[in-house]
Amino acid sequence: MKRIPGTALLAMLILAGTAITGRQDVAAERRVLSLTPAELTAQLASRFPQRRCLLALACVTLSDPVVKLANGDPRVFVVARASPDVGSQPLGAGTIEVAGKPRYEVATGALFVDAPEILRMDFADLPPTYVAPATELTRGLLVDYLSRTPVWVLDERDAQQALAKLVLRKIEVRDGRLRLVIGDED
Secondary structure: OOOOOHHHHHHHHHHHHHHHHOOOOOOOOOEEEEEOHHHHHHHHHOOOOEEEEEOOOEEEEEEEEEEEEOOOOOOEEEEEEEEEEEOOEEOOOEEEEEEEEEEEEOOOOEEEEEEEEEEEEEOOOOOHHHHHHHHHHHHHHHHHHHHHOOOEEOOOOOHHHHHHHHHEEEEEEEOOEEEEEEOOOO
């Protein structure tokens, strides 16, 4: 017996409901999938560390990402540890914080940080001559990486996340969580 993927099965059930009722305007029940910063951090951290080098001499490694959400702010914040080095000589670590609006990509069921903006960079232990190259490498790496790497990918094995992939209506930050609104508004 051939197994039907979750989203296909869900789509068939929605279509079957339309065929049974004879109505094309059957509304999906409104639900909310709520993701905590810890859940978002755990999934994003699985894609780290990330490393970028300039002329194979000066490099920066990003690690230990932490996702933060602030009440009343629609953005997703990401703080990461930045560790620059020249050759194989570590220069000391710093931090970088970026923020951007959540963006949902329907085809992959992935949530991205769209147009991340750098809020803070701190390299307190870095020798002054290395601050500019480390800053440039770090800025480019995290901003580029978050623009194309999801902070969360919906899991089609979970019924609510599979439904979200089909009928996601809105993404919002509320009460310290990233809320995915599924179905029609009340």
